[in-house]
Amino acid sequence: MSDTNSLLTIAKKARNSGILLSSTTQQERNKILKTIIEELENRRSTILSANDEDLCLAKKNNISSVMQKRLQFSEQKLNSCIVGINDVISFEDPLGKITLAREITSNGLQLFRKTCPIGVLLIIFEARPEVGIQIASLAIKSGNALILKGGSEAHNTNSQIVEAIKAALRRVTTTNNSINEDIVQIVYTHEQVQGLLKISEYIDLVIPRGSGQLVNIVKQNTSIPVMGHAEGVCMVYVDRDYDNEKALDIVIDSKTDYPAACNAMETLLVHKSIISSFLPLLSKRLEEKNFGVTFYADDYCINFLPKDKTKSVTEDLLSHEFSGLSMCVLSVSNIDEAIKHINEYGSHHTDAIVTSNQGNAELFANKIDSADVFINCSTRFADGFRFGFGAEIGISTGRIHARGPVGLEGLLTYKYILKGNGQTVGQYSQGLFQYTRNEINLSNNQIC
Incomplete structure (x- = not known):
């Protein structure tokens, strides 16, 4: 299999698993998050040992002290990640919320706007291993599939973290078998990222977290929407x-x-x-x-x-x-x-x-x-956790879609659902019925 085909397979798996994840209940998605916590706890010593290896290599390779500080994944940081996941579990279900309900014709044609996942997220981040945990928890809660590319300096730590998440996904079963480990995938090389940035038909949003140089390189090499900030001045x-x-x-x-x-x-x-x-x-x-x-x-x-x-x-x-x-x-x-x-x-x-x-x-x-x-x-x-978002995907300085610390809401889009009973456009051009703008009071968030 060629590299291009291999990357296409990763992207397709993400798309398919994301569609299945979006159909799960909040209880099922929370069950995944609780199981991730269990796996992180079970593998605590392994993850921290992997981080020690990365830190030793960083010192040996003369990586800057600033980068080494970001790379460090301590007991305290792991504990904070677990607190963040529990916060995300406590949030109400972000999916399926009706944000608009309106009768738009005199004969009962009803329009609804409903929240849904963005789809497949490609997250590119440097140094900080906790990013993988934070983003995975938010992505799963909001029904999005995830492809991660961490910095090479955190290779061992990221590998162990993603393996813990995949182990949790393998353990969880749902009523319609809609959970599989392809919900969260990881790639390791710049070449793989360059290839994924070209697969716009399956990847919906790229979120680079790191230096201004990283963010600008990503923006210059993809047609996929990018959410991020260049620098923190x-x-x-x-x-x-x-x-x-x-x-x-x-x-x-x-x-x-x-x-x-x-x-x-x-x-x-x-x-x-x-x-x-x-x-x-x-x-x-x-x-x-x-x-x-x-x-x-x-x-x-x-x-x-x-x-x-x-x-x-x-x-x-x-x-x-x-x-x-x-x-x-x-x-x-x-x-x-x-x-x-x-x-x-x-x-x-x-x-x-x-x-x-x-x-x-x-x-x-x-x-x-x-x-x-x-x-x-x-x-x-200025932090998603401190804002009460449970964790954050990143901080966006753009003006479209999401701005500031991005939590669950920043990983959602919406769809319009039009519910009729045989209506046709011709009925209105002939004057048989009229267009109206009457708000509908939905007490139970149900449209069917």
Whole structure:
């Protein structure tokens, strides 16, 4: 079998198994998720040992410390994944919801809009092994089939995780035998991904999770819709009217809680009138916590930061994702200047304001063109789990279909169902009946 035929077989299996999965009940899909938890628990030591192997290889191959941190799959991360799956189990069934019910003719022609799965998802991700678990739980709950391609640096961990998921799928039986292990498949090479990106007749959505370079390469090499974000250049603006302690806590958490995360702050904007008091306090607090942050400051801010840790900012850094303990620090004369800078140089991911001025908070929320706009809280809250979505497929900075942290709803589309009793278009052109727009009250979500 040629490589092309082999990839086509993978895609067809995903399509067929996805169709079967979409016909299952919520109880059956929840049973799969509960069984996945059991398999992850049973294979805990094997999965963690596989991750130790990947980490050893990463160090041997001189993979960056940022990538190694993302690669690490600890007991805590596995426990968080299991909590996330339980959250997904607790959610109501996303499939089959009637979101529109309307009688559109005077003789009883009824129109309904009903939620259904997107179909087959191709997920391409780097480093983070937990992504496979998070996305599999959401995909199964929402009735979607899944093809995974993890980073080569996490090969051993990803293999063990997917084997645990497949083992769970093999264990679960349903009334119509609609579950099989092809619901979740994995590929390992760039060549396989390149081939799958061309199979638009069977793959419905591509979700790349990783660097901006990865996302752009995927977008340039497929006609399949892509959902993702290029970079996480997140910014925090500290307004003239602010609470000092809150501002310090928010800025420090946004930068240092997990610097490699896409929702970590990369640029701090400070109102010029408070810079002389705020920046020295910030640098002192960071020094007390031994964070070792490097500042790239403009000509005004540089005067209020430690000289041994501060460099002059350059134009290319204004849109740069450091993914580490470095940040730009810039002065602005007013909130309009801050908004303009964020919209021009940010990545439209997550941006925050720290202010005690309600009018400025509303202005910021209305004018910042980002997927997540926060008021008086850390940018690190931009996460599906923290939003209560159970887990997240990724964060989308696009404007179509889904935006921000994408949970179950982002994996759904809909179909229209028209229910009649012999109606024909000719009846209306002849004036025998008329078109109407009468809403139908459905108490039980049933249309037949």
